[in-house]
Amino acid sequence: MEKATVACSAENGSKTVHAASTTTGQTSTFTATLDDADKVSMVMAAESGTQVLNFMDAAGIGHAEATVDGSTYTIKGEAPAETATDASAPLKSFEATITCSS
Numbered sequence: 001m002e003k004a005t006v007a008c009s010a011e012n013g014s015k016t017v018h019a020a021s022t023t024t025g026q027t028s029t030f031t032a033t034l035d036d037a038d039k040v041s042m043v044m045a046a047e048s049g050t051q052v053l054n055f056m057d058a059a060g061i062g063h064a065e066a067t068v069d070g071s072t073y074t075i076k077g078e079a080p081a082e083t084a085t086d087a088s089a090p091l092k093s094f095e096a097t098i099t100c101s102s
Contacts, residue, residue, distance in 0.1 A: 004028075008071075008100035014041070017073050017098045030096045032066070032075045040064035043079055045094050053092055055079035062091050071100040 004019040013036040020029045026048045033042040043055040043064050055062045055077065064077030074097045080089035 004098075006098055006100060008098075017075075017100060019096065019098050030098070032064070032073070032096070032098075034066055034073075038066050038068050040066050040075060040077070043075065043077070043094070045079070045096070051081035051092065053079040053081055053094055061087055061089075073098050073100070 002021055002023055004021040007016075007018045009016050015034045015036075015038075016031065017034075018029070018031045021027070028047045030045045031043070032040055034040055039057070040055070041057045043053065045053040055064050057064070062077060062079040064075060064079065067074045074095070076093075076095035078091040078093050080087075081092050082089050
């Protein structure tokens with residue numbers, strides 16, 4: 001993702017990492033929520049002209065894992081395209097690395 005704006009927050013035992021980029025004609029976003037043990041509970045990723053990926057751990061469809069190195073989060077897995085609770089939706093691979101400012 002080029003020229004991304006990054007926002008990170010922690011509240012009530014969970015962390016949210018978000019990156020968004022708007023370049024000429026293209027918009028990309030990636031948001032993930034992790035619990036206090038860095039387990040991924042939600043991912044939403046979208047890019048102009050492609051399918052939206054939605055992962056919710058509670059739905060039991062797809063998977064996601066996070067590796068945390070200081071303030072850098074690498075989140076990867078597979079998520080349903082379109083609807084997180086639709087078991088018939090195709091799974092798509094994703095990976096994002098986001099560095100939060102200190």
